[in-house]
Amino acid sequence: MPAKNLVRTAFTVVLVAATALATAAPANNGAGHGNANGNGNSNGNGNSAGSGGSGGSGTPTIATCSASDISITGASCLGFYSGNLNGNAPSVAAVNTALGTWHLNLTEAVDAGHMISSLTGNTINFSQQLYGDTIIGVHYGNVNGSNNVTAFYRFDAGTTGIDAFTTSFASLSNATLYRTGVATTVPEPETYAMLLAGLGLVGVVARRRRK
Secondary structure (H helix, E strand, O other): OOHHHHHHHHHHHHHHHHHHHHHOOOOEEOOOOEEOOOOEEEOOOOOEEEOOOOOOOOOOOOEOOOHHHEOOOOOEEEEEEEOOOOOOHHHHHHHHHHHHHHOOEEOOOOOHHHEEOOOOOOEEOOOOOEOOEEEEEEEEEEEOOEEEEEEEEEEEOOOOOEOOEEEOOOOEEEEEEEEEEOOOOOOOHHHHHHHHHHHHHHHHHHHHHHO
16 A cells, blocks of 8 residues: 555544544533532542532531432532522522532523422422532422521432432422533444554554655
């Protein structure tokens, strides 16, 4: 095969394989138009979930909460905050103060598509599958005698995703999705083989040119 064609073939193979690998790379969906950095421990699903204590950054909680408040293993909770902090325009500053512990900062009000209003019962089901590092806020009508409170939870939804989950309290009012990831694809072994073959061809071309 002429050297020119060999070079073209080699780089084509490498490009195709690299594109496939890039498509399979993890991505994040910033539901809250902000940013959050992994600041905690992994629960074994390959994504970092924040470790949380009680209390946010500068905003006092009115009561402590528990990771067991929601039916997701390994969740963290910041505490119960007074008011309906659902990420709408009036509450953005308060949400940013509360979620400062998790390094999440909203640059604008959360899109209505990431909010669930008029919840009843104790089940939360957002309109999208949740993946990886996820942060939500849940507004309750009454929790252990405290009325009109919001709790913030962070958890690892894993790579297979979570559709719905429940809370320990049957007084749901609304919920907001602040951050979650997107589905990822694991590269097939053939993709790596193609990449290695392409790199091998590049090496062959380089050796021919040196001769």
